[in-house]
Amino acid sequence: MQDLTTWTNAIRHDNLGQVLKSYWQLTKPRIIPLLLIETAASMWVAAHGQVDPFLLLITLLSGALAAASAQVINCIYDQDIDYDMERTRHRPMPSGRVQARDALLFAIVLAVLSFTLLTTFANLLSACLALSGIVVYVLVYTHWLKRSSSLNIVIGGAAGAIPPLVGWAAVTGSLSWAAWVIFAIVFVWTPPHFWGLAMVIRDDYAKVGIPMLPVVVGNEATAKQIWIYTLLLVPTTLLLVYPLGVAGALYGALALGLGSLFLKKAWQLLQTPEDLTRARSLFKFSIFYMMLLSASLVIDSLPITHQLIALGQAQINALATAFACL
Incomplete structure (x- = not known):
């Protein structure tokens, strides 16, 4: 733990650009586009090829915010093992560039924005589904299964399959x-x-x-x-x-x-x-x-x-x- 403390005290932000970059990295942005592609495909099928452009934009934005929130919480929870792995120890949490309290507040803001946008411009079902994706990813996969079972990705992978449900519900208000x-x-x-x-x-x-x-x-x-x-x-x-x-x-x-x-x-x-x-x-x-x-x-x-x-x-x-x- 002393080594971790020494490491986290070693790196600080010098300007606003570095702060924004660190928070951007917390969301693991490379993971999100594929989730959005799945969401968009589901919306197009549900709408028979004629999707409302505004609804598409809102749903994809909300989906990105929900996925980002889940990834930020994942970073908070996994900062100990991220520090121990060379490929991840330079991430914002284990390197000390972002503190856990600030990251959690960021994740909450992202989740609230996602839920609010979907509830306001789509429907409550799609908003609840997006929220459930965060819960499954954080509680079922990250907290429960990831460190305890080799079935972690099989069961916890359900979180990554929820975005198409969000897209379908946003268009139809139901799930077929x-x-x-x-x-x-x-x-x-x-x-x-x-x-x-x-x-x-x-x-x-x-x-x-x-x-x-x-x-x-x-x-x-x-x-x-x-x-x-x-x-x-x-x-x-x-x-x-x-x-x-x-x-x-x-x-x-x-x-x-x-x-x-x-x-x-x-x-x-x-x-x-x-x-x-x-x-x-x-x-x-x-x-x-x-x-x-x-x-x-x-x-x-x-x-x-x-x-x-x-x-x-x-x-x-x-x-x-x-x-x-x-």
Whole structure:
């Protein structure tokens, strides 16, 4: 503890710019864009490709504020282990640039702003869902599971699957089966996504006693779990096409193509689970996968896409009729 005190007393802000930078870093901004992409995709599907631009802006802003609040609280809670890991000890909390009291106040302000914006400009359901995302991430994942169970990312990963529910509720004021399927897609995608990274930084987690799956069971067993979850992911994505029918052939084809690539990555890792280059590659591809899958949902939902597909089908039918008459 003396070393931690010495370290935290060593760094101070010199100007306002450094203060703002530290608080920005507390929110872990690199994590947030993917959550917003998932939210936007859900909104487009819920609105049948015609989203109110103002509602979209408010929902994404509120979602960013809620995610930022959760990450700030995570930084407060994990500052002890962040200090012990070389890759994280320069973060604002363990380095002493931001004190816990100030960070907690910042997190509360972010959460209140998120809840207020959604309640005022969307609806209470979406606001409560965003708030529940913070609670699940902080209490279920960070406080309860992260330091106690190798299932931490499986159960706690539900927090990362809540943003699509927020987006759907913001548009419709309710939650349909389609919304829960999008939730399930993100939920099933999260373990193979995160475990790929956990395999790469396994030693860091082991050093601070965090029971991430690769630390507890090793890389070979983790690679098997990644393979199983990826196998589950592909058919889950197709539920939006059948039986729900909220996505069409374009999304279905892209989901199959992206899923096949994900399965290939997972299979390659399964064959050589100690190859950390492949683990890192799978992790990076998983981000690319979710971004493109979300984009394909948006494109598939657009009225112009439906018109073009209908036009193409009409042309094909006309050609088939012409050939039949020959």
